[in-house]
Amino acid sequence: MTAKFVLLVTIGLCSLDAILALGWIFPKEPIYCEENDSFRLQCTLDMTAKDANGSNSSNLMFYRGEEIVPRDQVKILNETTIELIIDHAVPSEGYIYVCKLNGIIGVDLRSVYIGHKPQPIKDFRCRAPSWKQMNCTFTPEVNGVLTQYELHFKMEPVLTNYSCKLQQVPNSPLKQCIITIGYGYRAVSEIYRFTLSATNKLGTQIQEFEINNFDVVVPDQPTHCSIVNSSITSHSALLEWGVHNKYENFKRTLRFEVKLLSMFHNQQWQLMDTANINHSKNNYQLSLSELSYADTQYDVRIRMRTNSTVEDDDMWSNYTSCLFKTLSRHPDNPPDVADGIFENANDHLFLYWRELHEWQHNARTGFYYNITKLGPSGQIIEHLNRTRGMIQMRNIVDQNFTFIIYSANGEGLSAKSSVIFVPSKRYRPEKPEVDKLLSDSGKFTLSWKRPSSRSPYAVTSYTVFWCNTTSNSPNDCHGSINFTTVAANRTSFELSGAGSTLNFAVAANAGLLSSGMVWAACTATHKTDIGKLKTLWITEMLATYINLKWKPECGDVAHTGYLIYYCPISSPRTLGCKEPEMSINVTDKSLYYTRLDNLKPYVTYKIEIAMYSDTHIGPRSEPLVNTTREAAPSPPRNLTLQTVTNDSITLSWKAPEHINSGKMSYEIRYNNDTLRYSVEDPNSDVEATVAALNAFTLYNISVRALTIGYSNASEQLTVRTRVGQPEKVAQLSSTVNGDSNLVISWRKPSDTAGCVEFYELKLKSEQTVIYKHRANECQVRQENCKNAGIKSYQFLVRAVNVIRNDSKFEDLSCEERWSELQNRWPNLVTQSSECDGGGMDSRTSISNKLEGFELVYGPWSDPLASWCTKEENLSWKSVISIVVLIAIFLTLLFSFFKMKHIWQVKVIIPDGLNDKSSSGKPDILGSGGRIIFIDQSSNHTSSIGSLKKEIYGKELNQCLLQSSSSSGCGESVGDLSGHDQRSSLEYFSNGGAFEDDSTSFYDQEAERQDLHGFSDEPSDIIDSQMDSTEGVPDFEANGENRSPDSPILSEVKPKPSTVALPLTVTSGYVPAPVAVNPIRAPVSSSGYLQLSTLVNGGGMMMSSDVFSKSANAKMAATPISGYVTHKQLSAYGQHLK
Known part of the structure; x- marks a missing residue:
């Protein structure tokens, strides 16, 4: 400072x-x-x-x-x-x-x-607090010229002049001088003379003041305050207090003030009369009598002052206080009642009485009203107790009742009682009819109509009742009922200075009889002449509107319309509007319904109705509170991206502006998938994570809220997930290009999880080398195989993604990401298309951190192996391959000449059969011209049989190499092996005698034909039979497509067989044994059977039991052919046995 x-x-x-x-x-x-x-x-x-x-x-x-x-x-x-x-x-x-x-x-x-010059001081005064010192104060005048004050004093009889230092009173304009015992104060001196001088540049003012020391003494507060316990009753007590000893010889008397306060005094202190104070030296007593309230705590305050001419309030001492409580007693009075103070509705009876004030209970607890119910003859029916001024009794029979009512507490019943007489309905005067209830400028007016003159009871008076109310019920009272008696010649009553909301009733009295109370249907209030509407209800309610109806009960009120007030509220308890109140004006007083439109779903509304007239608006009805139905919410707000990883996206959003329901959940839509997300507090902000996403995938994300229906979708976010680990590269492939280099190629992984900035190719030979390549292939020069010790290569490939914790880099396209990497690391990958240089030993430590970048490796592909072939080995293998091909060619050529001899066998058919067959020759070729050899002289195949066996073996080998789904091979092999363990050639031979007989079957047949004089036809007929297409439809019908390179026997396929009908014999010949062939079974009109019927397309000649019998027999006899007689057939059968 x-x-x-x-x-x-x-x-x-x-x-x-x-x-x-x-x-x-x-x-x-x-x-x-x-x-x-x-x-x-x-x-x-x-x-x-x-x-x-x-x-x-x-x-x-x-x-x-x-x-x-x-x-x-x-x-x-x-x-x-x-x-x-x-x-x-x-x-x-x-x-x-x-x-x-x-x-x-x-x-x-x-x-x-x-x-100005100094002016005289007008408020100079002194006080002697506790008779120990003197304090003098005054207020300096306001002056634009600075004024200086000085104060001096002296005492009589001592005339010594003392100077008193002036001080500023804190937080006050006053100046004060404090004279203590050490600085000139003498308690025994009575007169003090003061001189006050005021001086400034314009002049001087001097004043003299005389102060009586005893008159300005402010005494100490009384030393104690107490109540004599033995003196306390329900209405009196004895108060005692004392003063300080130093005032025993004080030259002035003391004045006392005693005041009382209880809970029933409304904070107004009651001063007690102190004229009868008794004292002995410094002890004082005062009897507190006629106390109004029993069982009530009183606060007593006492203070005192000097009895002097100075009457200022600051002469009083501080208060001394004490507490005491009066005793309880029984109530002094019963409740007040009036004629007709009852209401009888159907079999319900309501009794009313004016309640006693709490201070009249004479006890703080246990107060009640005792009601005794007497019957028509005065007998006691029951005793009832109630704490309020009304009682309701149900199921009352129609007869005279008398009710005696006492006030009561724990001390007993009141000395007096009140009586209510309820006459039977037949003894009651006719009820008056309330005509109008008006209020204007704080004055209520109730009007009613006289009962009918035909009533047998003449009205002697009316009783008007009123009470405060807080409900819609016209006969409900909040607090005590009030009443007054009106003369019989009057039909109206005016009331002023009553409560703000009142219910009114009137009763007609005829001596001791009364009609009972008739309540006004409407409630009257101040400020208006229109009552409160009490009946309103909701007829229909949906999410956005409410249909409202009401019923005016005071038809006598001169209203002209209705005002409907409504607003959404925060809580049904407070009923406070959280938005500006809205209103609808219904100008037609006869219209009792309306619709509240454009409401918000699932919002609690408060609805009130007030009637109005040309000059006033009536009080509002009691609030009708209800909640509109639920509806779909508005869209979620502020959909925001929080975090993104390679497999998840975290979102946040705010709740919809209008939830329109009490419970809500959300649906997160991302591309074609959805995720349901539930919340407990629908008003809270939400943060949710969508997991299990694909890496480096663009997602369109929106959110919908769901209550009883879906909201519109929020604004859409387009987010791409971060780069992840690429999938495994599929199987590698290898080719040899025009430069005889080995080209290793692969395809991009199906799920790249990123841009796949490059690939790593691992080449394993004598050592492992890793190459980084941008392309999808790599060349290995053939010269590498010349290196000594290198016999094979293994190639493995994996995809590599690059990530960086930088949102700008992650948002780049794949081309932009690669450009960025090339700018930072030009030599990151091998630019050459060959895998022969620029590689890195796999044992070398490779860091996947490149100045903030991170490499994400996919798994290695399955290895691709490649073997090196030396040039000398290659030449030797080539020579072997040529030799093998020549051997195969010679074998095929030999087989061709052998088969050509078989094809030249002539088939001779009798002339009589030329008109029986289209070819005129036996169908020894079976189905489609296939050749079947039958020989009964040997179990070994001939050279032709060997050829067929060789062909069949080739076919079998070929079928083993082909897929089981091939129809030609699979069915042929299966059909031939299904009959017996022997080869199929044995089924088509007569005992398998090809190797034993030097003469073939065809040679023997030719000799027999010559003996019988059959003509010899050229061999080209057989050739034409082989070349004809007669058998082709059978193969095509079975859906077979024979390869041109397939052996002949590979197409042998048995056809379905059916049971042949017996053949009718018309000549001396009989047909040969029946062979099943539904397609090829031509029977001549003469009854002879052609030889071709014994052959079923290369299948079985006869039934399975015949073959089973001939399985162990040798067919040595010459086979029969052509037309046979009974004798020949019998001989042939015997031979077979």
Whole structure:
């Protein structure tokens, strides 16, 4: 603080030097003058000053603070001087006038104080608190001229003059002087004389004050306060208190104030009469009698003061307090009742009475009303207790009842009771009819119609009832009921100064009989002449509208329409609108329904209805609270991407603006998939993660909210997942290009999980080398196989992705990512298409961190092997291959000549059969011209049989090499092996005698034909039979497509067989044994059977049991052919046996 002060003084002095350097103001001393006086200031510019060069008095001006002085108060005296003239000075604590050059540079300044001479002090006073010291105070006057005060005092009879130091009272304009015992205060001195002098530049004021020390003593508070316990009753107590001993010989008497406060005094203290105070020395007593409230706690406060002429309130001491509680007693009075204070509705009876105030209970707990129910003859039916001023009884029979009501508490019943008489319905006067209930300017008016004159009971008076209410029920009272009696000649009642909302009722009385209460249907309130509508309900409610109906119960009210108020609320408990209230005006008073449109789904609305007239709007009905139905929500808001990985995306969004339901979930749509996400708090913000995603895949993501229906989708986010691990490369392939180099190629993985910036090719031979390639193939030069020790290569490939924790890099396209990598690492991959250089030993440590980049490797592919072949080995193998091919060619040539001899066998058919067959020859070729050899003389095949066996063996080998799905091979092999363990050639031979007989079957047949004189036809008939297409349809019908290179026997396929019908014999010949061949079984009209029927397309000649019998027999006899007789057939059968 000191440093700041020194700095300000230094700055002020420097500024003053600068000002004085330009000129001066005359007079040079501060000016003091009284208000309305005149004063003058002259400002002179030093023309020799450097800053005043070129300036004169016209450039000078006076300022009061920062405000310029009016121009008419300043005049120019000469070239260097101006003068300020103030004729009527205004009072102020101090003005500073500044003379400035050009309104900027200060020339000089002067202080001016305007005030008045010191004035007399009017509030000088002294107090002697606790008779220990004296405090004197006064309020200095407000003066623009600083005034100095001095206070002196002396005492009688001692005339020593004392000076008292004046101090400012904190937070007050007062100045005070404190005189203590050590500084001149004498408690026994009665008279103090004070001299107060006030001095300023304009004058001096001196005042004399005389103070009586005993009159201004402020005593201490009473030393104690207590109640004599034995004196406490339900309405009285004895109070005791004491004072300090030093006041025993005080030269003034003491005055006391005693006041009481209880919970029933409404914070208004009750002063007690202190005229009957008894005291002995310093002890005092006062009897507190006629206390109003029993069983009530009282707060007693006592204070005292000196009995002097000084009546100021600050002469009182502080309070001393004590508490006591009066005793309880039985209630003093029963509740008040009136004629007709009952309501009888059907078999329900309601009784009312005016409730006692709480202070009348005379006990804080246990108060109740005791009701005794008496029958028509005065017998006691039951005793009932209630705590409120109403009782409801059900199932009341129609007869006279008398009810006696007492007030009661724990001390007993009240001494008196009240009586309500309820006559039977047949003894009741006719009820009055409420005609109108109006209220205007705080005055209620109830009107009713007289009962019919035909009533047997003349009305002697009316009783009008009213009570405060907070419900829609017209007969419900909140608090006690009130009533008054109205003369029989009146039909209206006016009430002023009552509650704000009232229910009214009226009863007609005829002596001791009464009609009972008739309640007004509407509730009357202040400020209006229209009652409250009490009945309204909802007829239909959906998500966006409510259909509302109401029923006015006060048809007598002169209303002209209805106002429907509604708004959404925050809570049914508070019923406060959370949005501006809306209203609908129904101008047709006869219309009792309306629709509230454009509501929000699943929102709780408060609905109120008020009737209005031309001049007033009635009170609103009790709020009707209901919640609209649920609906689909609005879309989720602010869908935001939080994090992205290679297999997940984390999203966040805000809840829909309108949820329209109590429960809600979400559906996250990403491409063609969906994910359901549930939340507990539908109003909270959501963060969800979509997992199990594909790496480096573009996803279109949106979110829908779901309640009873889906919302519209949120705004769509397009997000690409991060790069991940690529899949395994498929099987590698190898080719040899035109330069005799081995080309290893592969396809991109089906799931790249990224851009696959390059591939790593692992080449395993004598050592393992890894190459990085951008392309999908790599060449290996053939010269590598010349290296000694290299016998084979193994190739493995894996895909490599590059990632970087940089959103900018991750958002680049594949081409842009590769360009970025090439710019940073030009030699990252091998530019050559060959795998012979630039590789890296697999044992070398390869870091997958490249200055912030990371390599993600896919798994290695399955290895592809390649063997090296030496040139000398290659030549030797070539020679062997040529020799094998020549041997195969010679074998085929030999087989051709052998088969040609067989094809030249002639088939001779009798002339009589030429017209029986299209070919005129036996069908020894079977189906399609196939050749079947039958020989019964040998178990070994002939050379032709050997050829056929060789062909069949080739076919079998070929079938073993081919797929089982081949129809030609599979069926042929299966059919031939299914009959017997022997080869198929044995089935088509007569005992397999080809090797034993030097003469073939065809030679024997030719000899027999010559013996019988059969004609010899050229061999080309057989050739034509072989070349004909007669048998082709059988193969095509079975769906077989024979390869041109397939052996003949590979196409042998048995056809389905059926049972042949017996053949009718018309000549001396019989047909040969029946062979099953439904397609080829031509039977001549003469009854002879052709030989071809014994051959079934290369299949079986006879049934399976015949073959089973001939399996062990030798067919040595010459085979029969052509037409046979019974004898020949019998002989042939015997031979077979």
